[in-house]
Amino acid sequence: MSKEHPPQDILHVPVLLEATLETLHPIQGENYLDLTAGYGGHARRFLEVTKNYSESTLVDRDDFAIAKLSAFEEKGVRLMHTDFLAAARTLAEEGKQHDIVLIDLGVSSPQLDMGQRGFSFKSNGPLDMRMDRRQEVTAETLVNTLSVDELIRIIRTYGEEPHGFARRIAQAIVDNRPFTTTGELADCIKQNYRGKWSKIHPATRTFQALRIVVNEELKQVEEILPLLPKLLKPGGRVGVISFHSLEDRLVKRYFAEQKAAGFEAELTILTKKPLDGATYDVHNPRSRSSKLRVAVKK
Numbered sequence: 666m667s668k669e670h671p672p673q674d675i676l677h678v679p680v681l682l683e684a685t686l687e688t689l690h691p692i693q694g695e696n697y698l699d700l701t702a703g704y705g706g707h708a709r710r711f712l713e714v715t716k717n718y719s720e721s722t723l724v725d726r727d728d729f730a731i732a733k734l735s736a737f738e739e740k741g742v743r744l745m746h747t748d749f750l751a752a753a754r755t756l757a758e759e760g761k762q763h764d765i766v767l768i769d770l771g772v773s774s775p776q777l778d779m780g781q782r783g784f785s786f787k788s789n790g791p792l793d794m795r796m797d798r799r800q801e802v803t804a805e806t807l808v809n810t811l812s813v814d815e816l817i818r819i820i821r822t823y824g825e826e827p828h829g830f831a832r833r834i835a836q837a838i839v840d841n842r843p844f845t846t847t848g849e850l851a852d853c854i855k856q857n858y859r860g861k862w863s864k865i866h867p868a869t870r871t872f873q874a875l876r877i878v879v880n881e882e883l884k885q886v887e888e889i890l891p892l893l894p895k896l897l898k899p900g901g902r903v904g905v906i907s908f909h910s911l912e913d914r915l916v917k918r919y920f921a922e923q924k925a926a927g928f929e930a931e932l933t934i935l936t937k938k939p940l941d942g943a944t945y946d947v948h949n950p951r952s953r954s955s956k957l958r959v960a961v962k963k
Contacts, residue, residue: 679706680771680952681906684945686710688935688959689902695764696720700749704733707767718742724752726797750885757895766896766903770912784876786851786868792844794879804875808850809843824874833857834871886912890919894931897962904959913956920958932960
C-alpha cells in the first residue's frame with residue numbers, strides 16, 4: 666500500500682462546527698469521542714475546550730486521516746484506525762463511556778478533492794472509493810462484476826434514481842465495461858442521460874450509491890445507533906451529522922423510537938428539528954446538505 670500523504674494545502678473545513686459546539690456544549694475536563702475524526706477539525710476545537718486529551722479517543726478508517734491525527738496522539742489522545750462501528754463495539758466492550766460523542770457521516774474534503782481516491786468524477790482517478798484502503802472491494806470491483814439487476818438495485822436504493830434511468834445506467838455500465846477510472850464511468854453515464862441537466866451531474870447519484878455500498882455506510886449507521894447509549898455517561902451528549910436522506914432517515918427513526926419509549930428511553934432528544942447546514946453554516950459550501958441531530962443520555 667502506498668504511504669503517500671495528501672498535499673498540505675488540501676484542508677477539510679468541518680461542517681456545522683459552531684452548531685456542534687453550541688449544542689454539545691463541551692466543558693473543561695470532559696472526555697470526547699470522535700468516531701469519524703477525519704482531519705481533526707471538530708476534534709481540535711472540542712479538545713481546546715475540554716483540555717482532556719488522555720481520556721479522549723479519535724477514530725477513523727482512512728490512513729491519510731490517521732496520519733494527520735498523529736499530533737493529537739502526541740498529546741495523549743487514543744487513536745483507533747478502524748471504522749466507527751468496530752470502534753464503538755470495542756469501546757463498549759471495554760466499558761468506556763464519554764461526555765461527548767460525535768459522528769460526522771460525510772466524506773471529507775480531501776477524499777473528494779484527491780483524484781487518486783476515486784470518490785469524485787470532478788478529478789479523474791482510479792475507481793476506488795474506499796475510505797479504508799486496506800479493504801479489497803473497490804468501486805471498480807462493483808461496476809465490473811455485478812449483474813444488470815444488481816446494479817439497478819444499488820443505483821435505485823442508494824442513489825435514489827428513478828427506475829428507468831437506473832436501468833439505463835446499469836445496462837450502459839454492463840455494455841461498456843471494464844471501467845478503470847472515474848472519468849470513464851462518469852462519461853458513460855452522461856452519454857446515456859436523457860434530457861437536460863444543469864447543476865447536478867447525471868453521475869452524481871450513481872457515484873453516491875457505489876460509495877455507500879463499497880464502504881457499507883448505511884449498515885454501519887444502522888448498527889451503531891443502538892450502541893450510542895452504551896458509549897455515553899449519564900448526561901453525556903451525542904451529535905450525528907448526516908448528509909443525505911438515507912442516513913438522516915435512520916438517525917431520525919432511531920431518535921423517534923427513543924422519544925416514543927417514554928420511561929424506558931435511554932436518550933432525550935435535544936433537537937426537535939435537525940440543524941441544517943444551509944441555515945447554520947451558510948459560508949461552508951460542503952455543509953449545504955448536512956443535518957445535525959443531538960441527544961443526551963438520561
